[in-house]
Amino acid sequence: MKNLFNILVVLTLVLLGYGFAQAMYIAPTEATMGDVQRIFYYHLPSAWVAFLLFFVNFLASTWYLIRRSNGADALALASAEVGVSFCTIVLLTGPIWARPIWGIWWTWDARLTSTLVLWLIYVSYLVLRNYATGGQVPVLAAALGIFGFVDVPIVYMAIRWFRTQHPQPVIGGGQGSGLHPAMWVAVLWNLAAFVMLAVLFVWTRYKQALAEKALEEAHAQASLDYETEDAQ
Amino acid sequence: MNGAANNNVYLYAAYIVVWTVHVIYALSLVSRNKRMKRESRELSRH
Numbered sequence: 173m174k175n176l177f178n179i180l181v182v183l184t185l186v187l188l189g190y191g192f193a194q195a196m197y198i199a200p201t202e203a204t205m206g207d208v209q210r211i212f213y214y215h216l217p218s219a220w221v222a223f224l225l226f227f228v229n230f231l232a233s234t235w236y237l238i239r240r241s242n243g244a245d246a247l248a249l250a251s252a253e254v255g256v257s258f259c260t261i262v263l264l265t266g267p268i269w270a271r272p273i274w275g276i277w278w279t280w281d282a283r284l285t286s287t288l289v290l291w292l293i294y295v296s297y298l299v300l301r302n303y304a305t306g307g308q309v310p311v312l313a314a315a316l317g318i319f320g321f322v323d324v325p326i327v328y329m330a331i332r333w334f335r336t337q338h339p340q341p342v343i344g345g346g347q348g349s350g351l352h353p354a355m356w357v358a359v360l361w362n363l364a365a366f367v368m369l370a371v372l373f374v375w376t377r378y379k380q381a382l383a384e385k386a387l388e389e390a391h392a393q394a395s396l397d398y399e400t401e402d403a404q
Numbered sequence: 405m406n407g408a409a410n411n412n413v414y415l416y417a418a419y420i421v422v423w424t425v426h427v428i429y430a431l432s433l434v435s436r437n438k439r440m441k442r443e444s445r446e447l448s449r450h
Contacts (some may be wrong), residue, residue, distance in 0.1 A: 196419075209418060211418040214422045215418075215420065218422070257426070257429045259419070260425055261422050264418075264420045264422075264425070265422060272410070272411045369426065373429065373430070373433065376433050377433060380437065380440065383441065387440060387443055390447055391447065
């Protein structure tokens with residue numbers, strides 16, 4: 173298993189390196205925005221990876237509520253945590269692109285606002301997981317993960333349902349939308365690299381969450397043994 | 405030309421932000437691993 177992990181680390185680093193080269197040097201320069209459009213090659217794949225991870229959290233949370241499986245709970249926590257880090261990147265790179273292109277850092281349009289709400293939902297999920305105490309915390313977190321996921325399709329569809337400042341979709345956006353094929357290559361390389369990076373992060377965090385649970389149980393058992401010895 | 409050069413600052417800033425977030429998260433995983441190993445050692449010692 174350790175060998176597979178190491179192979180994945182090397183593969184991810186190669187993909188990230190090539191994705192970076194694609195985004196910065198190989199993809200053609202966009203005609204109206206210039207080089208600043210290259211932010212898109214990290215912004216869009218980060219958003220898709222965040223959506224994917226929140227979907228994994230939704231599935232794992234559902235599984236946890238059905239089976240009360242520690243593995244599903246650990247996967248839900250890991251995917252939410254890594255998803256928040258990718259969603260943070262989306263919320264930071266978007267305004268950095270918007271400033272030179274729109275002349276403003278932020279606007280309260282449907283896409284941007286629903287993305288901020290999505291981030292806040294999963295940050296609340298992590299706050300609940302990390303700071304609340306009691307046996308019902310994983311159940312409450314699973315419920316939040318399931319209902320929180322409702323915002324993902326709203327974020328995705330926001331630019332189709334509402335008039336927004338955000339650019340139109342690159343997939344199924346109708347006439348005049350879409351990407352140059354060479355730009356798609358850069359998007360897909362970076363998507364592959366970020367998916368691999370997310371897999372490594374989730375894998376590591378999942379193992380840590382399981383180990384934390386085992387450690388908690390061992391601590392509880394040790395204090396129980398201590399109290400029993402004390403009573404005798 | 406000047407405008408394009410100024411805009412490149414935003415491009416570099418965005419890439420720096422992306423890598424900073426990933427590196428901070430990776431470091432948080434490493435530090436959690438170390439803390440857990442330490443706790444586990446302490447637990448087995450008691």
